Amino acid sequence: xxxxxxxxxxxxxxxxxxxxxxxxxxxxxxxxxxxxxxxxxxxxxxxxxxxxxxxxxxxxxxxxxxxxxxxxxxxxxxxxxxxxxxxxxxxxxxxxxxxxxxxxxxxxxxxxxxxxxxxxxxxxxxxxxxxxxxxxxxxxxxxxxxxxxxxxxxxxxxxxxxxxxxxxxxxxxxxxxxxxxxxxxxxxxxxxxxxxxxxxxxxxxxxxxxxxxxxxxxxxxxxxxxxxxxxxxxxxxxxxxxxxxxxxxxxxxxx
Numbered sequence: 001x002x003x004x005x006x007x008x009x010x011x012x013x014x015x016x017x018x019x020x021x022x023x024x025x026x027x028x029x030x031x032x033x034x035x036x037x038x039x040x041x042x043x044x045x046x047x048x049x050x051x052x053x054x055x056x057x058x059x060x061x062x063x064x065x066x067x068x069x070x071x072x073x074x075x076x077x078x079x080x081x082x083x084x085x086x087x088x089x090x091x092x093x094x095x096x097x098x099x100x101x102x103x104x105x106x107x108x109x110x111x112x113x114x115x116x117x118x119x120x121x122x123x124x125x126x127x128x129x130x131x132x133x134x135x136x137x138x139x140x141x142x143x144x145x146x147x148x149x150x151x152x153x154x155x156x157x158x159x160x161x162x163x164x165x166x167x168x169x170x171x172x173x174x175x176x177x178x179x180x181x182x183x184x185x186x187x188x189x190x191x192x193x194x195x196x197x198x199x200x201x202x203x204x205x206x207x208x209x210x211x212x213x214x215x216x217x218x219x220x221x222x223x224x225x226x227x228x229x230x231x232x233x234x235x236x237x238x239x240x241x242x243x244x245x246x247x248x249x250x251x252x253x254x255x
Contacts, residue, residue, distance in 0.1 A: 034176030181238025
């Protein structure tokens with residue numbers, strides 16, 4: 001009931017009604033897996049979309065070619081990320097270059113992300129949900145938490161100045177990799193583009209015809225189909241969206 005009252009008292013704008021969108025990924029490939037079809041749809045709608053990749057992916061060895069060094073893998077994954085983003089229609093990609101595997105100071109992550117947010121000036125920031133109880137990858141938790149803090153403080157010039165960053169009028173935060181979506185974007189017509197961006201380009205992580213590629217592709221197809229059923233569409237992606245009202249104090253927004 002209280003959640004319903006909040007929706008009546010302060011309805012959220014449609015997630016697709018804004019102009020500038022910044023997608024933040026912990027590693028190369030996270031944005032595409034978590035929100036790639038939505039990013040492609042926003043580009044197709046004429047929105048301004050940019051990607052920020054926080055970490056260099058040096059420890060993504062599980063499916064990478066045998067014997068490759070971390071330094072070589074960093075460069076491979078950077079090229080893959082650029083090609084994958086371009087396949088979604090995104091050409092504005094920023095690499096923060098911090099080390100994968102939580103090998104960084106949180107203050108450095110905050111400074112780098114704050115600068116990226118201030119430079120781009122997004123209306124909406126996408127990031128992994130730091131509240132996902134099953135998430136065991138510290139990088140995902142760290143990046144999501146840093147974005148959560150910065151999204152709220154971004155409009156405050158004095159606070160952003162402490163990060164050597166410009167203020168940005170962020171008005172909404174959208175979590176991907178979330179267990180509790182409250183907003184859905186219909187993505188029929190963009191799922192194939194998402195899959196191609198991942199599996200045609202992130203080959204160090206998803207080699208062609210590998211078990212990893214096949215299982216993740218099947219998961220994404222099924223996820224988009226069942227999320228689509230919730231909104232009477234063929235396919236959809238789901239996000240936990242918080243506007244500025246829901247970012248602070250309003251406990252019902254967390255349900």
